[in-house]
Amino acid sequence: MGKDYDLSKIGKRMPYKVPEGFFKEMEERIWEETGHAPAVPAPNRRAILPAALKWAMATAAIAALLFLANLHPSKDNAGSLTRIEEAYERLSMEDQAHMLEIYQEDLFINH
Amino acid sequence: MTGEDKDILSILQRNSEKGFRLLMGKYQEPIYWHIRRLVVSHDDAQDATQETFVRVFRNLGQVKKKDSFAAWIYRIATNEAFRILDARKAETMDLDASQENIKSLMADEYVDYSDLETVRLQEAILSLPPKQQLAFNLRYYDELGYEDIAGIIGATAASAKANYHIAKEKIIAYMNNHSE
Structure with a gap:
């Protein structure tokens, strides 16, 4: 039996070729097609998300207060609303969120 | 994921073009040759490579740091190559895909x-x-x-x-x- 074929004679050599400048052109085409903005999540996404949520919750809480104020109209409605908004604004983010939570879970307010 | 791959992903977040060039510099040629060895035809390898990188860039957010970035890209490339081979097989109705690939080897302009x-x-x-x-x-x-x-x-x-x-x-x- 003859000696086994030695793959190291060929190594990584291949018969395949590519046209001149092929890789550069393909890179540009891919750059055009991906819209120049590869989708990688922005840093500190987790830190940004709760802040955005807090603002959304605070906005919803204001809406809830406005709704409550409208349930009990008074002669001085405009003044009451302003005072409620001012009072709400003075609350910490946590307290605002807590108020919103109560509003969301209170069946009597919502129905 | 290797330190170099982590660096590339980090640069992509700050400067998409620079990160893109680095990623292409590292992976474009190996991925093209990987696909080419499977599909043989230059035109098919070009299509599959382009599709691979479009998918890579659109799904970079899914890569986890604990995973091998190279393996992730090669897996996408391999799927693209086999998608082309399956389509070729369906076209020719030839059950012996390897014979079909060897025929491609004998017919391609860039061999x-x-x-x-x-x-x-x-x-x-x-x-x-x-x-x-x-x-x-x-x-x-x-x-x-x-x-x-x-x-x-x-x-x-x-x-x-x-x-x-x-x-x-x-x-x-x-x-x-x-x-x-």
Whole structure:
């Protein structure tokens, strides 16, 4: 039996070729097609998300207060609303969120 | 994920063009050649490579730091290559895909037929079942570890290693039989 074929004679050599400048052109085409903005999540996404949520919750809480104020109209409605908004604004983010939570879970307010 | 890959992803977040160029600089050619060895035709390899990188850039957010970035890209590339091979098989109604690939090797404009030994080696690789072909190519040409190869071919590392060694033996036997 003859000696086994030695793959190291060929190594990584291949018969395949590519046209001149092929890789550069393909890179540009891919750059055009991906819209120049590869989708990688922005840093500190987790830190940004709760802040955005807090603002959304605070906005919803204001809406809830406005709704409550409208349930009990008074002669001085405009003044009451302003005072409620001012009072709400003075609350910490946590307290605002807590108020919103109560509003969301209170069946009597919502129905 | 290697430190270099982490750096590339980090740069992509700050400067998309710079990150893109770095990623392409590292992976474009190896991925093209990986696909080319599977589909043979230059035109098909070009389409599959382009589609691979479009998918890579659109799904970068899904890559986890604990995963191998190289294996992730190679897996996408391999899927793209097999998508083309499946379409080719459906077109020709030929059940023997390896024969179809060898025909492509003999017909492609961008093949140097003067280097007979390398043509023969590619014929030997193309005659193997897909898993053996992949295990051999990814180890021999791309020098990937068996863990990464296992992730790409959907097997265990031990199975990837076995597939590589069986493939190598078959290739050597083929080359022995076809040497002048």
